[in-house]
Structure formats: structure tokens, C-alpha cells
Amino acid sequence: MQLMRGLVFGFFSVLPAFLIGVIVYFILGGKSGDPWEDWMWGPCWILPGLIVGGTFLLGIRDEGDVE
Secondary structure (H helix, E strand, O other), X not given: OHHHHHHHHHHHOHHHXXXXXXXXXXXXXXXXXXXXXXXXXXXXXXXXXXXXHHHXXXXXXXXXXXX
């Protein structure tokens, strides 16, 4: 059950993660007409990956006994 919950959390966090990455890209000075070779790795790949990975880990963690 925890793995399925983690996959659902990760799946639904993909779109918000990429939107946050695009916003950070433009805040850091990226332009919409830049060639793809000039992309910044942080906002384009690392930040969305950390967000999706973090939500996946939050989904698979054990919450202990709930009374």
C-alpha cells in the first residue's frame, strides 16, 4: 500500500514540479528563446526531480500505528 501511495504522490507532483521549475528558470534569468543547450540544470532537471522524489518518499514512509 505504501508503494502505491508513493507512486500516486509522485505522479501528481510532476506537473507542479515542472511549473515551479519553469518559474525558477525565468526568475534566474532564462529566456523563452534560448537554445536548449543553454538550459540551466538546477531549475530544469534537479529541482523538479527533488520535488517528485521528495513527494514519493513522503508517500512511502511508514506512518506508524494510528489509533
